[in-house]
Amino acid sequence: MDISEFILKHLQLPSPIQEIFEDEWKEKNIHVFVKRDDLIHPIITGNKWRKLKEYIDFAQNNEPNSIISFGGAFSNHLYALAFVGFHFNLKTAGIIRGNELSINSNPYLKQMADWGMDLYFLDRESYRKKIIPKELTSKNTMLIPEGGFSNIGVLGLKGLVTELNNQIKADYIVTPVGTGTTAIGICKYSKIKTIGIQTLNNKAEIENNCQEYDLENLLEINGNYIFGKYAKDADVLNKFCDTFLKKHSIMIEPTYTGRMFYGLYDLIENNYFPKNSKLVALHTGGIKLPH
Ligand SMILES: Cc1ncc(COP(=O)(O)O)c(C=O)c1O
Structure with a gap:
């Protein structure tokens, strides 16, 4: 199938943009717009589509025998x-x-297998080392690194920036950060000040990933909202996500978008952004698969 045909048939693109309001932001005249990439598709939601798109394009042109990637038992990716x-x-x-x-x-996992994905289960040590099973090394395979970070993954964000440019003139873009692929791509293509809210303790990895790109000091990574470690449950975050849903009718989850919005609210409260700023918060999706 052609990518544009797939987009037309399955995806909501461009994703909509929606302003959210809080009384406390009025006197600062701060406007916050949510880029609703969570609405792109129920499964390939948020940055999943952005990061996969160029890999699909590459695969269609290069015809690998298999596309390999890594993940946990409940990996959205x-x-x-x-x-x-x-x-x-x-x-x-x-x-x-x-x-x-x-x-x-x-x-x-059952559904993934039904869709035709071959599943290989690695012990934790081999997984940590990202050992590729022998059966796969012999084939002409294409590897998508965990988290999708590579030039191809970053390139996928170009489409998002094109959409944004047609929708709004933002002063800042705020996004959650795992590998940094999404934040790097946004910053690289938009040349707008980008605030990446870190969600795990991987500063060195992010810095390393950023090194390859000329981001003109426009990407700022903020590590103040990790809440200890990746996906660690925190009452304050869970409550924040519940309140956010009630107020704005937008579902967020604590691991990525909850941490990002929590950070965004806190930064506004502490006057990080100058008065009259227009902010875009990227809703990167994040389905909380029931365990
Ligand atoms: C919902 C969600 N938001 C943000 C991220 C982090 O994205 P990146 O690895 O591009 O920094 C992820 C991980 O892929 C994610 O699942």
Whole structure:
């Protein structure tokens, strides 16, 4: 299937942009707009589509025997890749953390296998080392690194910036950060000051990833809202996400978008942004798969 045909048939693109309001922001005349990439698709939601798009394009032109990537037992990324592989008739392989698992360990793994993804279950040590099973090394394969970081992943953000440029003239863009792929791509193509809210303790990895790009000091990574460690449950975050949903009717989850919006609110409160600023917060999706 052609990518533009797939987009027309399955995706809501461009994703909409929506202003949200808080009384406290009025006197500062700060306007916050949410770029609703969470509405792109229920499965390839948010930055999943942005980061996968150019890999699909590359695969269609280079015809690898298989597209390989890594993830945990509830990986949104692998789930999205399996779905995309099915629709584009591309062979995919998912390397899963945990050799105690099997296809039947949860409905998502089963669904991924049903979409045609070959699943390989690695012990944690081999997974940490990102060892590729022998069966796959012999084939002509294409590797998508965990988190999608590469020039190809970064390139996928160009489309988002084109959409944004047609929708709003922002002073700042705020986004959650894992590998930094999304933040780097936004900053690189928009040349707008980008604030990346870190969600895990991986400053060195992010700095390393940024090094390859000339971001003109426009990307600022903020590590104040990690809440200890990746995905660590915090009451204050869960409450924040619940209140946010009630107020704005926009679902966010604590791991990525919850941390990002929490940070954004805090930065506004502490006058990080000058009065009269127009901010775009990127809703990067994030489905909380029920465990
Ligand atoms: C919902 C969500 N937001 C943000 C991120 C972080 O994105 P990146 O790795 O591009 O920094 C992820 C991870 O892919 C994610 O699942």
